[in-house]
Amino acid sequence: MAEHPKSGRRSPTVADVAREADVSVATAGRALGNYGRVRDDLRERVQEAAARLGYSPNVVARSMRSGGTRSIGFVGADISNPYFATAMRGVCDVAREEGYEPLLFNVDDRLDAERNAIKVLLEKQIDGIVVSPTSVTDIGHLRQARERGVPIVLLDRGSPMMDVDSVVIDNEAAARDAVTYLLGLGHRRIGLLAAIDPAEGPQLVTEDDGRVGVRGAPRPSVDRVRGYLAALDAHQAESSPELIRFCPLDAVPHAEAEARELLSLPEPPTAVFAADNVSTQGAFMAARHHRRAIPGELSLVGFDDLDWTALVEPPLTVVAQSPLDMGRTAAQRLFQRIRGDDRPAERIVMPAKLVVRSSAARH
Amino acid sequence: MAEHPKSGRRSPTVADVAREADVSVATAGRALGNYGRVRDDLRERVQEAAARLGYSPNVVARSMRSGGTRSIGFVGADISNPYFATAMRGVCDVAREEGYEPLLFNVDDRLDAERNAIKVLLEKQIDGIVVSPTSVTDIGHLRQARERGVPIVLLDRGSPMMDVDSVVIDNEAAARDAVTYLLGLGHRRIGLLAAIDPAEGPQLVTEDDGRVGVRGAPRPSVDRVRGYLAALDAHQAESSPELIRFCPLDAVPHAEAEARELLSLPEPPTAVFAADNVSTQGAFMAARHHRRAIPGELSLVGFDDLDWTALVEPPLTVVAQSPLDMGRTAAQRLFQRIRGDDRPAERIVMPAKLVVRSSAARH
DNA sequence: TTGTAGGCGTTATCAG
DNA sequence: CTGATAACGCCTACAA
16 A cells, blocks of 8 residues: 555655655656666666655646647537547547547537637647537638647548548448439439538529539538439439428437428428438438338438447438548547658548448339 | 747747737736736737737646646546446536536446556546546545545446445436336336446345345446346245346347347246346347337336437337436536535435336236 | 746756 | 756746
């Protein structure tokens, strides 16, 4: 048992250990920190003294001197969303492997919270940041971090306005594949459900030739809408604004409400592509509410391979991405940057694949 | 990682601002930190200079002087487990309200990882810790933190060996209620499934009167077994070791395997109580594998009101606790301690209630 | 009201 | 190989 002579008081410092071992602070420091050379017997005496006093180094003071904190920041929407929780897990694992500590911020897709998170991280002298930016256009705070020399890696959402690394999936292709799959099953009237913040201003437009297009910053959801439209175009299937539903907030009840409206259309879709995990849950619940049998009366392809999608009846066909790997990859790239790698910024595209289960059938 | 004198990139300090504004560092410091008195025109000059230089305070240096870091630690099993993710969310929210930053550690129920987490947190001069201890008996590292004067609050699991606050539910009562509910429906042969680490050494014993008992440290799972047994006893229903299944690891496949064995018994139970969310998922999957209709052929009561339990068919009857509130409560108590409150340690019992849906029927 | 001069704990530098 | 000392950036007695 280590004695605590001054229990509850100031914790012992190198100077205390030095005094106890009857050496200079410099020698004690060297013996404790394994730097420089110390005679073996002295080293031992110091280490014994340290153990006796219950010494543990003060990382704050160390950071003070070194300028680095051996910690990184992770800024994401919400940890109770499984996507972010898992991505964060990946970031944490890599950080620990590197001997770094991650600092987590939930910003709930609020820009002011994100700005504040970046500010706090900079004040904390963090060594790097992984961020899923709320906005891909309003990024002054991210720029500021970069100007300070703090490396940044974008996760899930890249920004064309900023020259930094990003780790994403090819959202357009993933959506195109999913919708092409439904088209291949014979569906021609396919609904789309997506959680898109209207503040980011994506707009549905009807082209001269009657086809629908989407304009807006390349956020994941918007890109998925593009992929959906591209697949329809390629098969000359109809696209119509009434089949495309955005739910304004990132919450399941809103998504369910939109999905219900979609299914209540005079001529309802025979299939629905839900472009994110919130919409997927909303669509599933709406189908149940309307007693629309899946896949008999309604085919459904969802997004994100969450636990529950394989547990429900029928198990859902979904586009699966790997937030764990994305988080790991983002962190790995961040550490390359922290170590001084200055190759040009890169857009790292991770795989997403369609996991076919039983929620879509031939029409 | 900013090495020491990094040419001109070094971020500006109070001294730089002072020079720019042509005042002393003290005045600049006062103007920037809103303490002491500064003449208005000077304050303005300083703030302009700060803005011009892009000054932001160095929290590390501030901590160095003040001795506190305005940050707390959260040590839990695994953020990708929704229970911990949500609890962590609660802790984070309260911390931010208090102007503190939370530092998160995943320890995956590994004691060495937990010890290391505590060590790192102490070195980082953290102001307090919320921890879901892996072990309720091997707690030397937690003691050490307390001896250092760092307040600790235990979450989910209390320890009788340590005089600290804990935030828990009444696991025994919750399990008793759940099983009593099944007994009330006429079930007499009720299986139990629980994820218990054998390393924590709970033992099933058969008493002289033929009844089954459980011995072991009061972890949540063990307490739930106690509650299960107590309910059976109170109704003179049979208890038998073959009806009680522990899965060794905290993973769904193991739970499912145990559940399958349980359902394959020559005389299988008519109802199952799954004592945690992992077991609940395992039991549900096993029932499906055996084509045992719920609740027609098998009644199931699970634990933890996760999203998916309401989404499956039939929606599951579960014991619900609120990890969000538990996390918030733990953090609130922690801040009381940080502020110096030294009332005796308390065991804060949060509510858990049975949410009746459709997975249990009359036998 | 403003300025000067330490000191927090660690580590790097330089001299013995 | 060891020891004294000077930073790192901020804050606060204390002095002016």
